[in-house]
Amino acid sequence: MTxxxxxxxxxxxxxxxxxxxxxxxxxxxxxxxxxxxRVEHGVARSRLAFPGGRVRENESLDDAASRWLDGxxxxxxxxxxxxxxxxxxxxxxASRVVSVAYLALLPRALPSDGVLxxxxxxxxxxxxxxxxxxxxALERLRAKLxxxxxxxxxxxxxxxxxxxxQVYETVLGLxxxxxxxxxxxxxxxxxxPLGTTRGGAHRPAQxxxxxxxxxxxxxxxxxxx
Amino acid sequence: MTxxxxxxxxxxxxxxxxxxxxxxxxxxxxxxxxxxxRVEHGVARSRLAFPGGRVRENESLDDAASRWLDGxxxxxxxxxxxxxxxxxxxxxxASRVVSVAYLALLPRALPSDGVLxxxxxxxxxxxxxxxxxxxxALERLRAKLxxxxxxxxxxxxxxxxxxxxQVYETVLGLxxxxxxxxxxxxxxxxxxPLGTTRGGAHRPAQxxxxxxxxxxxxxxxxxxx
DNA sequence: GCAAAAGTGTTAGTGATACACCCATGA
DNA sequence: TCATGGGTGTATCACTAACACTTTTGC
Numbered sequence: 001m002t003x004x005x006x007x008x009x010x011x012x013x014x015x016x017x018x019x020x021x022x023x024x025x026x027x028x029x030x031x032x033x034x035x036x037x038r039v040e041h042g043v044a045r046s047r048l049a050f051p052g053g054r055v056r057e058n059e060s061l062d063d064a065a066s067r068w069l070d071g072x073x074x075x076x077x078x079x080x081x082x083x084x085x086x087x088x089x090x091x092x093x094a095s096r097v098v099s100v101a102y103l104a105l106l107p108r109a110l111p112s113d114g115v116l117x118x119x120x121x122x123x124x125x126x127x128x129x130x131x132x133x134x135x136x137a138l139e140r141l142r143a144k145l146x147x148x149x150x151x152x153x154x155x156x157x158x159x160x161x162x163x164x165x166q167v168y169e170t171v172l173g174l175x176x177x178x179x180x181x182x183x184x185x186x187x188x189x190x191x192x193p194l195g196t197t198r199g200g201a202h203r204p205a206q207x208x209x210x211x212x213x214x215x216x217x218x219x220x221x222x223x224x225x
Numbered sequence: 226m227t228x229x230x231x232x233x234x235x236x237x238x239x240x241x242x243x244x245x246x247x248x249x250x251x252x253x254x255x256x257x258x259x260x261x262x263r264v265e266h267g268v269a270r271s272r273l274a275f276p277g278g279r280v281r282e283n284e285s286l287d288d289a290a291s292r293w294l295d296g297x298x299x300x301x302x303x304x305x306x307x308x309x310x311x312x313x314x315x316x317x318x319a320s321r322v323v324s325v326a327y328l329a330l331l332p333r334a335l336p337s338d339g340v341l342x343x344x345x346x347x348x349x350x351x352x353x354x355x356x357x358x359x360x361x362a363l364e365r366l367r368a369k370l371x372x373x374x375x376x377x378x379x380x381x382x383x384x385x386x387x388x389x390x391q392v393y394e395t396v397l398g399l400x401x402x403x404x405x406x407x408x409x410x411x412x413x414x415x416x417x418p419l420g421t422t423r424g425g426a427h428r429p430a431q432x433x434x435x436x437x438x439x440x441x442x443x444x445x446x447x448x449x450x
Numbered sequence: 451g452c453a454a455a456a457g458t459g460t461t462a463g464t465g466a467t468a469c470a471c472c473c474a475t476g477a
Numbered sequence: 478t479c480a481t482g483g484g485t486g487t488a489t490c491a492c493t494a495a496c497a498c499t500t501t502t503g504c
Contacts, residue, residue, distance in 0.1 A: 015282040016243045018312070018323045057240040057321055061312035085310040085325050087243070087286035096282055098243045098325070100310050147372075162455070179458070180494065202455045203501035387482070404485070405467065412465095427481045428474035 019099045020064045021052030021130065023083065023137040024073060026117070027154055027170050028109035032141075033117040034134060035073060035109070036126065042094050044127035048116065050134075052099065065102035073112050079105045079153035084136050091129045101133045103140055105153035145171050148217050149190050152210040158194055160205035161185070188218055244324045245289045246277030246355065248308065248362040249298060251342070252379055252395050253334035257366075258342040259359060260298060260334070261351065267319050269352035273341065275359075277324065290327035298337050304330045304378035309361050316354045326358045328365055330378035370396050373442050374415050377435040383419055385430035386410065415441065 024035035036048040051072040055064040065080055080102055087098035109117040118124045120138055123131055144150045151167045165181050168174075185191065192211050197204035249260040261273040276297040280289040290305055305327055312323035334342040343349045345363055348356055369375045376392045390406050393399075410416065417436050422429035 016280055018241045018243055055241055055312065055323070058314050060314060061310060061323065082310065085286060085307065087280070087325065089283050089285060098280070098286065098323070100312065100323070160456085177495075178456085179496085182457080184493085199502075200455075201503055202453080203457085203503095205456060385483085402468075403483085404469085407484080409466085424475075425482080426476055428476095428483045430483055 015096055017095060017097045018055045019053055019097050020055055020061060020068060020102055021050045021086075021099050021133060022065050022069045022072070022080070022102045022104050023050050023133060024069060024076075024078070024104040024106055025120070025137065025141060025154075026106040026109040027167060028117060030166075030170055032120045032138065032171060033109050034120050034124075034137075035112075035115050035117055036124070036130075037072060037114055037116070039127050044093075047127035048118070048124065049127040049130050050101075055100075061100050062102075065100075065104075069102075069104050072115055073106070073110055076106050076110055079150070083133070083140055086129055086133060088129070099133075101136065103137050105141070105150070107154060107156050142172055144215075148215050149188075149210060149212075150215060152213045158196075158198075158207045158209045160198060160207060162205055164208070190216065190218070240321055242320060242322045243280045244278055244322050245280055245286060245293060245327055246275045246311075246324050246358060247290050247294045247297070247305070247327045247329050248275050248358060249294060249301075249303070249329040249331055250345070250362065250366060250379075251331040251334040252392060253342060255391075255395055257345040257363065257396060258334050259345050259349075259362075260337075260340050260342055261349070261355075262297060262339055262341070264352050269318075272352035273343070273349065274352040274355050275326075280325075286325050287327075290325075290329075294327075294329050297340055298331070298335055301331050301335055304375070308358070308365055311354055311358060313354070324358075326361065328362050330366070330375070332379060332381050367397055369440075373440050374413075374435060374437075375440060377438045383421075383423075383432045383434045385423060385432060387430060389433070 026033055026035075035051070037051050039045055039047050039049050051068045052065075053068060055061060059067070061082065062080070065082075069076070069078060069080060083101040083103045085098060085100045089096055091097070091099070111117075120134060123134060125131070126134065141150075145168065151164060154167050154171075155163060161182055162178075164185065165176055165178065168181075169176055190211055191208040194207040194209060196207050198207055251258055251260075260276070262276050264270055264272050264274050276293045277290075278293060280286060284292070286307065287305070290307075294301070294303060294305060308326040308328045310323060310325045314321055316322065316324070336342075345359060348359060350356070351359065366375075370393065376389060379392050379396075380388060386407055387403075389410065390401055390403065393406075394401055415436055416433040419432040419434060421432050423432055
């Protein structure tokens with residue numbers, strides 16, 4: 001083969017379909033949870049799977065992901081990013097479907113009709129190859145938490161340092177020293193103290209917000225602690 | 226929307242096609258180069274683009290990428306990994322094509338019929354959205370070089386520390402202190418000295434190889450130097 | 451007053467940086 | 478002998494890790 005291939009032009013190939021699947025994750029009761037729904041049709045009927053489906057002809061992949069997320073968890077503020085594309089023949093036994101998976105991070109596991117929030121560990125049984133997709137999503141989350149400020153996506157706009165620390169501890173499954181965590185995270189200069197406090201059952205905590213809620217790449221974590 | 230959608234079953238949606246595009250990168254004359262080919266058909270005819278095309282019904286995405294790479298640069302040993310999926314409507318003016326882009330790293334810019342190796346900077350003019358794809362590929366390469374041992378994919382099996390250092394310097398566009406680079410890279414324990422040397426025009430250099438040529442995540446670089 | 455989380459500083463150690471000189475070879 | 482890249486050690490600095498006690502509140 002020595003020449004460039006033809007690009008697709010007028011004809012269409014009816015054998016490979018394109019879908020998106022959205023992996024909505026949120027922290028709940030000290031553990032990472034994922035939102036799943038029951039499959040309605042086909043051989044996987046009534047099994048659990050991530051929300052998703054066909055991409056429309058005139059929508060982008062990102063738009064399709066947002067549409068499926070909003071259809072499942074309406075009105076939720078979420079950070080959505082493309083995760084990976086899964087396209088093994090046979091991953092959907094009924095037909096050839098290439099699925100572009102998206103990761104959606106939410107500050108709360110909001111209840112919604114027909115939606116189940118399940119803990120990610122131990123890994124739940126899911127339809128199709130969605131367990132693999134979940135695994136990929138968790139890997140991505142852990143990796144990005146360690147070198148970006150992505151934690152804002154798993155928190156409300158304002159939060160205490162204790163809550164922020166819990167995000168890291170929960171997702172990464174490790175315990176962090178409170179004093180060193182505060183020093184490091186404040187030294188990054190990404191947080192703004194709000195001047196207000198939140199009263200719980202105990203001593204009230206200072207509230208903070210992220211100065212920017214867009215992805216920034218910085219080392220947020222120690223190598224080990 | 227409160228319930229799970231139907232998965233695709235018997236019918237097919239002829240409106241969205243799936244392709245792969247492969248971004249082959251190699252170092253050449255002190256700069257990152259990419260392999261491109263000329264588009265043969267359609268409105269982009271004779272413009273430069275990355276090799277790629279439709280995914281066959283019974284092949285995986287990875288297999289499709291390997292097929293297109295091998296069709297363009299036969300017999301090359303390459304590291305191939307999925308990069309990102311591009312699916313804006315209108316990215317191919319002729320029809321709706323969702324393209325799964327792949328990154329291919331090669332130890333040499335091997336010449337091949339119909340293939341042009343072009344420097345990545347300044348960014349070349351390319352058909353479709355391939356300039357965006359190239360940009361994404363370079364970002365990925367730089368990021369992974371900094372926190373993995375991926376450099377092996379851009380080198381022959383055996384190499385000198387000087388050559389290894391050049392990979393980092395070329396890709397990341399910075400100068401590294403030789404002594405510190407050697408200390409750091411050897412301290413990682415990923416390299417095996419071969420005991421042999423390579424004679425160039427000057428003092429012969431010790432040859433090394435990577436103990437493992439699979440992706441490993443380690444900090445390979447200083448923050449800045 | 452007691453339980454529970456918030457808040458705070460110092461020290462020791464490790465790892466990163468900066469830096470200069472000699473060596474081996476081919477031309 | 479000269480030009481070119483290969484090879485080596487040390488001192489300083491910055492950052493990280495380890496660590497314990499006091500404060501504030503609700504009950």
